[in-house]
């Protein structure tokens with residue numbers, strides 16, 4: 001048994017996780033604290049954050065570059081599943097948590113810790129995702145969640161840190177809370193809680209206002225191989241690179257802004273804003289390609305599973321058996337999802353304009369109105385007769 005007063009904390013550098021460090025030591029009797037910062041593309045300078053963890057009293061502080069893994073192992077599988085929570089949110093924040101949880105477990109093994117900790121509060125979804133991930137991957141680890149029990153307000157949290165000589169560096173309190181990674185940006189709280197308030201431009205950061213987008217459309221071509229995006233405009237690139245490029249070009253055209261009422265796992269409805277240009281474009285293109293290559297009954301079943309799958313990601317069940325079984329189903333469906341989708345980006349919109357796939361099920365000789373059509377129209381009458389039989393009987397009985 002590893003000592004459970006030795007703990008790895010998921011550390012972001014923010015006010016809450018910073019206060020967790022003295023709190024773990026003083027109030028929760030932790031003897032040895034490792035701060036683990038995962039780089040998921042949040043764009044922060046991470047060495048100062050690592051230093052901050054040490055100043056706040058961590059014994060060891062490590063930074064793990066997980067950007068590429070994040071896109072490859074979490075972002076792209078979500079694209080294969082066309083994963084959209086409540087049909088709008090491509091789960092950009094939610095997908096980060098199972099990865100951070102996995103890294104916590106890994107780091108705990110590395111440093112011989114018997115406990116992990118995070119700074120999630122008791123009102124959100126992230127605590128569920130973190131706790132569930134650790135519980136499913138390493139049930140022997142103890143989970144500590146200081147921010148769930150301390151009951152501090154924001155200013156009390158800062159005051160608590162200051163008691164231990166930790167300067168909070170909160171120069172100006174930001175008017176909303178932001179969660180950023182390479183898959184997208186989430187903005188919540190503050191003015192956004194007022195449903196009557198229309199977000200002003202300063203809320204947005206990855207996407208241009210429609211008024212400022214280029215006056216000319218831009219075309220992009222995405223190449224998929226077995227469901228995985230592999231190239232942009234004919235150029236092969238790494239998952240991370242492709243994601244970055246798509247965020248840039250999509251953002252430039254004002255694509256991927258979401259303003260929604262979200263159903264949290266804990267039963268609360270919240271208003272959330274997202275900027276998810278790359279992930280939104282990828283799912284749109286991927287879904288279109290699937291339409292071209294998959295038979296209709298498979299598409300129907302897959303889209304039903306996609307709803308379940310998206311919900312499971314949202315609920316933190318990434319490592320659960322049902323989720324893993326759906327993964328196997330999805331993987332099977334992707335064997336023909338190879339091809340090229342061309343999109344036109346313009347004024348906040350992306351439209352698929354052309355598509356191409358070696359295993360396309362689109363047969364021109366069947367659908368064409370030309371004389372060389374091979375579809376046997378004379379079979380149609382008998383087909384309709386039998387196809388409609390139950391409905392016709394019902395009509396007659398209930399006439």
Ligand code: ARG
Pocket residue numbers: 091093094124125126177178179186262272
């Ligand atoms: N509401 C979103 C979700 O549950 C975003 C959460 C972002 N996390 C945060 N701590 N701000 O996925």
